Amino acid sequence: MEKKSLWAKLTASREASLLVVLAVLLIVISILSPTFLSFTNVRQILLNNTLTMVMALGMLCVMLTAGIDISITSTLAFAGMTIGMLQKYDILHNTFLLFVIGSAIGLVCGFLNGIIIAKGKVAPIICTMGFMYIWRGMAYVISGNAWASGQDVAGFSDFGKDGSIGPYIILLVAYVTFFIVMKWTRFGRRIYAVGANPEAARISGINVDRTITSVYMIMGFLAGLAGVLSVSIYASAQPNMQYAKEMDVIAACVIGGVSMSGGRGSVVGTFLGALIIAIIAKALPLVGIDAIAQNLVKGIIILAVVILNVITQRMMDRQNLLRREL
Amino acid sequence: MAGKSGREISAVPQGGIKKTLLSWEGALLVVFIAINIFGVIISPNYNATNVLREMQKYLAEVFIMFGMGFILVLGDIDISVGSIVCLSATMACLSGNAGLPFPIVVLITLGVGLICGMINGLIATQFTELPTMIVTLGTQIIFRGIAEVSLGSGGSVSMQDVKGLMALGTKIGPFSISFILVIVSAIVFITILNKTSFGRKLYAIGSNKTAARYAGINVEKLRFICYSLIGFLAGVCGLFLLASLYGANTTTGNGFEMEVIAMCVFGGIATTGGKGNLIGGFIAAFVIICLRIALGQRNINTQLILVIIGAMLIVSVVIPAISGAITAKKKRASVN
Amino acid sequence: MKKKVLSVLLSTAMAATLLVGCGEQAAETAAPAAEEAAEAVEEAAPAEEAAAEEAAATDGATYAIVTKSAGNPFNERTASGFEEVITAAGLNCVVQHPESATADAQIAVIQSLISQGVSSIAVAANDANALTAALAEAKAAGIHVLTLDSDVNADSREVFCNQAGVQEIGQTLLDAVLDLTGGEGQYAILSATSQATNQNAWIDAMKSIAESDEKYSKLELVEVAYGDDEPQKSTDQTQALLQNYPDLKVICSPTTVGIAAAAKVLQDQGSSVKLTGLGLPSEMAEYIGDDDAHSCPYMFLWNPIDLGRLAAYTSIALVNGDITGATGDTFTAGDLGDYEVVEIDGATQIILGAPFKFDASNIDEWKSVY
Known part of the structure; x- marks a missing residue:
């Protein structure tokens, strides 16, 4: 009896079906490229996908409230370009302050999104689409057609250097914090409540508008942070950086079982989803797929993973239903 | 997203809502005229001949806008259209260069678009749990991926025999074929969406999927039809885009999905489904096109034009929200 | 009532955003005086093509460069080299960076330049094939077309300014x-x-x-x-x-x-x-x-600034009729020296020079230049 309920609990969770998918993926890749699961590779996967993984946390919160934010990589570029320019023109070189400024810019961008969506009752995709154009354009405008490059960000880029533990710590802290906040704090529960049923949440005394605004602020903050990290990890700031990569972040969340209609999704699932996206990107050149066909294969895998997830979920639901009938 | 729209059953076109919509479209018309006056003032070259000529490239996108209007009214979204344009244009060039006669090339171009749309529709209706944004994100990468593979290492192809394409670019009076076709399609699609039971069913689905299903509407069939339609229209776009490019490459059609969605939204079609009117989208498309042309002629920083369009988008969605809130307050006050 | 409020609000918002755009414009133009002259004529007789032509006649020829994309220092340096030569010659210069690095975006820009009736367009092509139709239209409108950095099909342009063979x-x-x-x-x-x-x-x-x-x-x-x-x-x-x-x-x-x-x-x-x-x-x-x-x-x-300069001198030579882009044509590109049009693999081109080597000994001297 005890065991059965644990099994039922396991199969009912989306993370379980996701783990199956992840395992299948890893087995296939390891057969094709036996050294794939080496320490160096895992380290590089995490480092090179820090941005997606960090932003996926914010997207989780946004999507939990049934929202979406497609302006994140534009915010990233704007924040990243700003701190890049600050260094290029020798205005500021303090790593800590640069992090603060970049994140603050993101926070402001997120606040604008949030306030318009919450107070103006504007569809999130539209509002963030407007800002997607605006912040990306602003990144170009402030860059004045220049890049911040290796020599400009010399000291600062040590933080994100291959071998530095900085990005990993940020990643770890972010995920642990969000895991705790989303699971055990009132704020976390509020986000779920607003997403699951805004009406009910309002009646039960939750300030829905404030929750929604804060969710977009979190997203903006993380996008700004990702902008700073991007400049540090790649030792360059270009106005087109991470262009169109918001879709990777959204895909990571959806693969991780976050529902786009709100109320459902977890930090663990998001992590697994982001990991799957990262592994696909890393594995494609390693397993010897022709360079030209890599995008095609990437698309097929993403779609296959999403559909596979649906099918396993359906099977699990059916089994659970059968068991209940017994 | 679909879940959110469920509460507004009243959004099916009727007296009150229609009035509001009309006012939005009226405002857009004013803006359209204003933009044109503005264009004439700021640029000495802003005249009918030049604008109609520069419009060619953008007109191709307007075709997709009609399909996107249908999809958005359903409460769905399709972000794979840019890739469908790329794939159909690529296939057109490859088949044309293989020596096939032009009418066959046209059929292939449209057929590729239609098939891509049907694939989207099939996945979206078979796996209804999946948000359509994710489905079409997957196919977006796949369709462009197929084009990349077929184009090979050069990644680019030019149409060798351009006679057929030149014929597509011919003008009847001052108007090009694509311009006339856009106008005709506008009349057809606006009528379908506003006047037929098919159109009303789309609004019903967009307002409340479950209710629509209970009312006996075959929701999945209609969704499938709409996805096939937008795919087909993306094929049409590919064809006319080709007429102003004479070649295709892996970046062809990049970002069209966002531009088209922007046109719809600026035209008052809500992404949450069940609301909006294609007339608005149609006028909005020309507002954006004329604005781009006018600012372009003054050689304004292209990135700044994007900032302006982004700001316009936000302003256009915030205004109805504010004015709506004001009227709601007034109503409440008068009731009290 | 509501309709009117909406219209007014929307129109005001538009006007505001557009004004911002125009404010920016002032900084963008290379030859503001000429531009103002054009506007003066324009105000006198709005919307008439005759006015446009007259304006074009009074403010001299306009030379345009279309780079691959915005936000790239290489393109920026090329454009600055181009602009420097054109303005030094007392001519009007238009620099256009398309919104993204695609042929689609370049088409829009080229179409706009055709409307503006420029004398020449120098374009760094994002794709060898997809600009064919637009460039043919430009040529038909009497505009001289040349490429730099990245070429298009040989019959779509008059000559290609190649950075190096x-x-x-x-x-x-x-x-x-x-x-x-x-x-x-x-x-x-x-x-x-x-x-x-x-x-x-x-x-x-x-x-x-x-x-x-x-x-x-x-x-x-x-x-x-x-x-x-x-x-x-x-x-x-x-x-x-x-x-x-x-x-x-x-x-x-x-x-x-x-x-x-x-x-x-x-x-x-x-x-x-x-x-x-x-x-x-x-x-x-x-x-x-x-x-x-x-x-x-x-x-x-190679030096992107020199590449832009070469393209500018070539544009001027084409417009003045000094060269036609045929093999064997020669002209003097200011202080860059004498250049000759050569044909390599069926493409007529002007070659800037040999690639320059950067190593530990000279990098410090060049890193601030481009």
Whole structure:
């Protein structure tokens, strides 16, 4: 009896079906490229996908409230370009302050999104689409057609250097914090409540508008942070950086079982989803797929993973239903 | 997203809502005229001949806008259209260069678009749990991926025999074929969406999927039809885009999905489904096109034009929200 | 009532955003005085084509350059070189950076320039094929069309300002690979996108030269990887190259984004693999050096400012009728010297010069220039 309920609990969770998918993926890749699961590779996967993984946390919160934010990589570029320019023109070189400024810019961008969506009752995709154009354009405008490059960000880029533990710590802290906040704090529960049923949440005394605004602020903050990290990890700031990569972040969340209609999704699932996206990107050149066909294969895998997830979920639901009938 | 729209059953076109919509479209018309006056003032070259000529490239996108209007009214979204344009244009060039006669090339171009749309529709209706944004994100990468593979290492192809394409670019009076076709399609699609039971069913689905299903509407069939339609229209776009490019490459059609969605939204079609009117989208498309042309002629920083369009988008969605809130307050006050 | 409120609100908002746009415009124009003259004429007789023509006649010829994309220092330097020569000659200059690095975006810009009735368009093509229709329209409108940096089909333009001969670049890069490998071993190429015309031409040249000469027979090209000019993807691809080919000796990256990303990966890892290719000195200063602490011993590039200048002189020569773009035409490009139109592989072109070598000895002097 005890065991059965644990099994039922396991199969009912989306993370379980996701783990199956992840395992299948890893087995296939390891057969094709036996050294794939080496320490160096895992380290590089995490480092090179820090941005997606960090932003996926914010997207989780946004999507939990049934929202979406497609302006994140534009915010990233704007924040990243700003701190890049600050260094290029020798205005500021303090790593800590640069992090603060970049994140603050993101926070402001997120606040604008949030306030318009919450107070103006504007569809999130539209509002963030407007800002997607605006912040990306602003990144170009402030860059004045220049890049911040290796020599400009010399000291600062040590933080994100291959071998530095900085990005990993940020990643770890972010995920642990969000895991705790989303699971055990009132704020976390509020986000779920607003997403699951805004009406009910309002009646039960939750300030829905404030929750929604804060969710977009979190997203903006993380996008700004990702902008700073991007400049540090790649030792360059270009106005087109991470262009169109918001879709990777959204895909990571959806693969991780976050529902786009709100109320459902977890930090663990998001992590697994982001990991799957990262592994696909890393594995494609390693397993010897022709360079030209890599995008095609990437698309097929993403779609296959999403559909596979649906099918396993359906099977699990059916089994659970059968068991209940017994 | 679909879940959110469920509460507004009243959004099916009727007296009150229609009035509001009309006012939005009226405002857009004013803006359209204003933009044109503005264009004439700021640029000495802003005249009918030049604008109609520069419009060619953008007109191709307007075709997709009609399909996107249908999809958005359903409460769905399709972000794979840019890739469908790329794939159909690529296939057109490859088949044309293989020596096939032009009418066959046209059929292939449209057929590729239609098939891509049907694939989207099939996945979206078979796996209804999946948000359509994710489905079409997957196919977006796949369709462009197929084009990349077929184009090979050069990644680019030019149409060798351009006679057929030149014929597509011919003008009847001052108007090009694509311009006339856009106008005709506008009349057809606006009528379908506003006047037929098919159109009303789309609004019903967009307002409340479950209710629509209970009312006996075959929701999945209609969704499938709409996805096939937008795919087909993306094929049409590919064809006319080709007429102003004479070649295709892996970046062809990049970002069209966002531009088209922007046109719809600026035209008052809500992404949450069940609301909006294609007339608005149609006028909005020309507002954006004329604005781009006018600012372009003054050689304004292209990135700044994007900032302006982004700001316009936000302003256009915030205004109805504010004015709506004001009227709601007034109503409440008068009731009290 | 509500309708009116809406209209007014919307129109006001539009007007406001547009005004912002126009404010920016003032800073953009190279020859504001002439522009104002055009406006004065315009105000007198709005919407009449005659006015436009008159304006064009009074303010002299306008020369346009269309770069590959905005937000790229290489393109910016090229455009500044172009602008410098045109304005020094007392002519009007229009610099247009398309909104993205695609042919689609360049079409819109070229169409706009046709409307403006410019005298010449110099374009750095994002695609060899997809600009054909637009450029044909420009030519039909009596506009002189030339390309720089990256070419289009030969019959779509009058002449191509090439930064350096394709064979020359291929030879230079291959010799660098030969030198850095010590005469034998594996090397890989990290390119931009699979459809970048000039990248593909250089890579093909490297391959054919390697086959034609015995001294390259011990070099083995293991892979051509594509980083799509994105730092993240270029990083992934570089790491994959290192992992898939443990015996790899040299990576050659003929693209500015790719070489910078690869340089960082190699330098951070302290890899023994060496790097060469084409890169901007300002981007690469951090990585160039002879010792093991630096990943790139030397690399090459041409002067983007001079490339822009050459395109400007060529534009002027074409408009004045000094040259027609036919093989054997000669003209003087200011202080750049004398140039001749040559034909290579069926494409008429003007070659700027040999690629310039950047190494530890001269990088400091160049890194602030471009």
